[in-house]
Amino acid sequence: xxxxxxxxxxxxxxxxxxxxxxxxxxxxxxxxxxxxxxxxxxxxxxxxxxxxxxxxxxxxxxxxxxxxxxxxxxxxxxxxxxxxxxxxxxxxxxxxxxxxxxxxxxxxxxxxxxxxxxxxxxxxxxxxxxxxxxxxxxxxxxxxxxxxxxxxxxxxxxxxxxxxxxxxxxxxxxxxxxxxxxxxxxxxxxxxxxxxxxxxxxxxxxxxxxxxxxxxxxxxxxxxxxxxxxxxxxxxxxxxxxxxxxxxxxxxxxxxxxxxxxxxxxxxxxxxxxxxxxxxxxxxxxxxxxxxxxxxxxxxxxxxxxxxxxxxxxxxxxxxxxxxxxxxxxxxxxxxxxxxxxxxxxxxxxxxxxxxxxxxxxxxxxxxxxxxxxxxxxxxxxxxxxxxxxxxxxxxxxxxxxxxxxxxxxxxxxxxxxxxxxxxxxxxxxxxxxxxxxxxxxxxxxxxxxxxxxxxxxxxxxxxxxxxxxxxxxxxxxxxxxxxxxxxxxxxxxxxxxxxxxxxxxxxxxxxxxxxxxxxxxxxxxxxxxxxxxxxxxxxxxxxxxxxxxxxxxxxxxxxxxxxxxxxxxxxxxxxxxxxxxxxxxxxxxxxxxxxxxxxxxxxxxxxxxxxxxxxxxxxxxxxxxxxxxxxxxxxxxxxxxxxxxxxxxxxxxxxxxxxxxxxxxxxxxxxxxxxxxxxxxxxx
Amino acid sequence: xxxxxxxxxxxxxxxxxxxxxxxxxxxxxxxxxxxxxxxxxxxxxxxxxxxxxxxxxxxxxxxxxxxxxxxxxxxxxxxxxxxxxxxxxxxxxxxxxxxxxxxxxxxxxxxxxxxxxxxxxxxxxxxxxxxxxxxxxxxxxxxxxxxxxxxxxxxxxxxxxxxxxxxxxxxxxxxxxxxxxxxxxxxxxxxxxxxxxxxxxxxxxxx
Ligand code: SF4
Ligand code: FES
Ligand code: FES
Numbered sequence: 001x002x003x004x005x006x007x008x009x010x011x012x013x014x015x016x017x018x019x020x021x022x023x024x025x026x027x028x029x030x031x032x033x034x035x036x037x038x039x040x041x042x043x044x045x046x047x048x049x050x051x052x053x054x055x056x057x058x059x060x061x062x063x064x065x066x067x068x069x070x071x072x073x074x075x076x077x078x079x080x081x082x083x084x085x086x087x088x089x090x091x092x093x094x095x096x097x098x099x100x101x102x103x104x105x106x107x108x109x110x111x112x113x114x115x116x117x118x119x120x121x122x123x124x125x126x127x128x129x130x131x132x133x134x135x136x137x138x139x140x141x142x143x144x145x146x147x148x149x150x151x152x153x154x155x156x157x158x159x160x161x162x163x164x165x166x167x168x169x170x171x172x173x174x175x176x177x178x179x180x181x182x183x184x185x186x187x188x189x190x191x192x193x194x195x196x197x198x199x200x201x202x203x204x205x206x207x208x209x210x211x212x213x214x215x216x217x218x219x220x221x222x223x224x225x226x227x228x229x230x231x232x233x234x235x236x237x238x239x240x241x242x243x244x245x246x247x248x249x250x251x252x253x254x255x256x257x258x259x260x261x262x263x264x265x266x267x268x269x270x271x272x273x274x275x276x277x278x279x280x281x282x283x284x285x286x287x288x289x290x291x292x293x294x295x296x297x298x299x300x301x302x303x304x305x306x307x308x309x310x311x312x313x314x315x316x317x318x319x320x321x322x323x324x325x326x327x328x329x330x331x332x333x334x335x336x337x338x339x340x341x342x343x344x345x346x347x348x349x350x351x352x353x354x355x356x357x358x359x360x361x362x363x364x365x366x367x368x369x370x371x372x373x374x375x376x377x378x379x380x381x382x383x384x385x386x387x388x389x390x391x392x393x394x395x396x397x398x399x400x401x402x403x404x405x406x407x408x409x410x411x412x413x414x415x416x417x418x419x420x421x422x423x424x425x426x427x428x429x430x431x432x433x434x435x436x437x438x439x440x441x442x443x444x445x446x447x448x449x450x451x452x453x454x455x456x457x458x459x460x461x462x463x464x465x466x467x468x469x470x471x472x473x474x475x476x477x478x479x480x481x482x483x484x485x486x487x488x489x490x491x492x493x494x495x496x497x498x499x500x501x502x503x504x505x506x507x508x509x510x511x512x513x514x515x516x517x518x519x520x521x522x523x524x525x526x527x528x529x530x531x532x533x534x535x536x537x538x539x540x541x542x543x544x545x546x547x548x549x550x551x552x553x554x555x556x557x558x559x560x561x562x563x564x565x566x567x568x569x570x571x572x573x574x575x576x577x578x579x580x581x582x583x584x585x586x587x588x589x590x591x592x593x594x595x596x597x598x599x600x601x602x603x604x605x606x607x608x609x610x611x612x613x614x615x616x617x618x619x620x621x622x623x624x625x626x627x628x629x630x631x632x633x634x635x636x637x638x639x640x641x642x643x644x645x646x647x648x649x650x651x652x653x654x655x656x657x658x659x660x661x662x663x664x665x666x667x668x669x670x671x672x673x674x675x676x677x678x679x680x681x682x683x684x685x
Numbered sequence: 686x687x688x689x690x691x692x693x694x695x696x697x698x699x700x701x702x703x704x705x706x707x708x709x710x711x712x713x714x715x716x717x718x719x720x721x722x723x724x725x726x727x728x729x730x731x732x733x734x735x736x737x738x739x740x741x742x743x744x745x746x747x748x749x750x751x752x753x754x755x756x757x758x759x760x761x762x763x764x765x766x767x768x769x770x771x772x773x774x775x776x777x778x779x780x781x782x783x784x785x786x787x788x789x790x791x792x793x794x795x796x797x798x799x800x801x802x803x804x805x806x807x808x809x810x811x812x813x814x815x816x817x818x819x820x821x822x823x824x825x826x827x828x829x830x831x832x833x834x835x836x837x838x839x840x841x842x843x844x845x846x847x848x849x850x851x852x853x854x855x856x857x858x859x860x861x862x863x864x865x866x867x868x869x870x871x872x873x874x875x876x877x878x879x880x881x882x883x884x885x886x887x888x889x890x891x892x
Contacts (some may be wrong), residue, residue, distance in 0.1 A: 180756045
């Protein structure tokens, strides 16, 4: 471990650490533009210059030089000060002074560092360079004259997002960041370049000119667009979410978020249910809370407990699901389910439905098998982590199921159970790859589990894991609510109906009332004449079919818990209030329980949380991944021969909020065109 | 230098001739597995030769596919090096050196003649399709400044009159002898040898 002296203090750093990291360890702030912890080192901005005694008689780029024993480093010498001023003067020579009309203003690295390390004047009297703006699609706004050529955006897209669209053409003063023939950047992760760009060259198009960072109230919360549960910061002004940014969480999302997570916010403003509705003569009319709840209560009381059913949707928070479960138990109905897609999970050991080895385990895995799972669409941020791992080499990946458009090398082994059987029998060469790997990882997705023989598939995957010496099978969910629902037991009780049976029952007239808690992904035409209560935030499929609508809060509007695919309990914090008459979801169920005469035993959030801990003790451990064991593979049930489908066919439109978002609609349309082009030409791009 | 972009008008497609393709495969084979991208400059150069001296957009895609490189990476290389022409050029491409030694020795005069005779701006082709010209940095023949490069050859020790004569000769279809246009041999002193004047057999030491 190299020991060196920085401004008179001695520090010891990890072997291979750069001087910049060593300076940070010594508590010295080093200005930088091109250096980024999670990207490769470019060393092209020169802002990080420092002085190394005994070295060459010139400043050294600290990000690109390794710390070595006995170095004596200065970060505040006259040489360093002069060097920083010089670099800053060069950077500003061609940078426009348009801060007043630049969206980066107030959170611009160049602005901040010019203040801290620059001088007050410039000797550059010539004309400044101007650069054509580039079209980078509906999400990224470009103002390329502001670009300082740090190439962070280029490195991010190739190294993390796994796409090869961005590049730097020309050279010197004429260097330009562009995409090939100015195609839109097609990636689920593209928005991250907005955060990475140290200046205002790449900014958010939907957010353009709407707010200044200092006017926004910032709330640290979590995302529900997928089952990863990325850490996010929601910036709101008054009652409106203005933008969503990632927070650093090395266990989950490092510091990236997907475009759906980032740009969903316009969907939070559209199609909102802001008052209760009651259907009368086939038409929905506005109603008061008392009236609406009364109506629901009448219908609930009129039906036998055996003839009412409840379905929890994919975005539901754990609180509302716990309240729903308690209410249904109190009413004596066993018909409750949280698996809209029919996933055959839950009931057994907790480890059987979790991503047990944790998401960050991919960083050290050396072989990966995906079964009925397309991480790029189902967990885009995790997919980026696979891309990063894959780039380091010594990593083999393969997939069983419908062909996926993976952006890391991934062998397509086969379409379904037949291939899985071959692997178990050791007849397939990839079985050997898995067996030889130090840390093989087997991920099963909803494409393989959300089908009648899902349990058998899971069991087969476990068998394979046992054969090749993997620690277990990792289940990759795609619904934020799912693990919480399974934890709280939102599963059919004794003789209870699952989602498919509830729908059959409704069709056959055996179920009179179905309570949809934000459930929009089931076929609303398949609910027969049943009375439908829809509780949720958006006027999507469920609300259109509903007989009574109870307006709830979206994920940014309530203090609530979600459990991610690893079993990590995460705390969501309210960033703004729900619109109009809408209420936090558990309070609606609590109010309804009064009306039906089975008052739930909690009056506030802490009471409800205590009840949740009774149901599932791990709800106390916020932030830690589930330590859960899985059951053994079971004999018996056989897999059908049908191939595994894709669980998600449109990444951008997976939930009611996304379907309300104009930005997501535009992205989805573009992605479809791109997919068609790709099919038509058969080229890669 | 100026911003380098692909030409507006592009051909439909590009393919290497069978001979060039074979040559390209040989180049690729020189590099270890997975490092085919190292051959990108050789392939662009050969492609440019085959395509009347310029690199087209379909060529970039063709080479990207051959080397398993994203197109943007090929475009980066093609736009970085000025030796790749991104638009059609005349039969004779005149590269005028404008760096300090040539400039001190009169490259401005040479440029003036070229501009006047050709009547087109840099990067543009004369109507007869014979000439195009561009300014370049030092071509490494400063000792014979000022100089220009026409296609693959250097023409040195120029002034306005000699440049004019040179262009006229090319226009007539002749190919003037490359090298110094004043008659001196390579870069020997202008006023004749001052040292090493003896015959080859003599032992030196005093001069
Ligand atoms: S666009 Fe931004 S991130 Fe990309 S090179 Fe320019 S300054 Fe860096
Ligand atoms: S941060 Fe070191 S050169 Fe840019
Ligand atoms: S300056 Fe013209 S050849 Fe060197």
